[in-house]
Amino acid sequence: MSIGTTIKTIQDIMRKDAGVDGDAQRINQLVWMIFLKVFDAREEEYELLEDNYKSPIPEGLRWRNWAADAEGITGDALLDFVDNALFKTLKELRTKATDDHGRMIGKVFEDAYNYMKNGTLIRQVINKLNEVDFNKKEQKKQFSEIYEKILKDLQSAGNAGEYYTPRAVTKFIVDRVKPQLGEIVLDPACGTGGFLTAAIDYIRQHFQSADVPEIL
Structure with a gap:
């Protein structure tokens, strides 16, 4: 499945969620999810290269431990976890972290927000994202392709102040x-x-x- 098809599927899932209003909120929702997935992949590299690497993210909040399993937490339990555990803790890293990675995560989540209000739909979005492997070199361009796909949709809807160069x-x-x-x-x-x-x-x-x- 192409990245464009994957993103379209994710957008269609988000449209079913009463908490997400418009493409601008959809892209903001996707950003924090993609960030955590990509950071988790980078941490796999850090763990191989650094004998004493310690993640700034508490173990239970790392992507691999709550999002990677397609049959994992879902529904109201997932929504409660995201709103009251994940976001609360990661936002606090802005001031509590003692390393650069932790402070970066805190900065990313400082203005982030979980717009989705249906935990089952959140799980569906996460499972679609997990179909994309950002570790493969040939797929690294998908970072920009994901953003470009949504940005073009925003432009066509006439509600974006950003412009995509073909x-x-x-x-x-x-x-x-x-x-x-x-x-x-x-x-x-x-x-x-x-x-x-x-x-x-x-x-x-x-x-x-x-x-x-x-x-x-």
């Missing part, structure tokens, strides 16, 4: 600029990272792989 346009411009190894690429109006991604692709295509550092 992939063909970013590729054309980067091909004309011809970025070189060692140069700094700046996208001052970076939204989905389309220009930066196109620049990375250009460099990887035009230079020997041994000369290109691991970028992402």
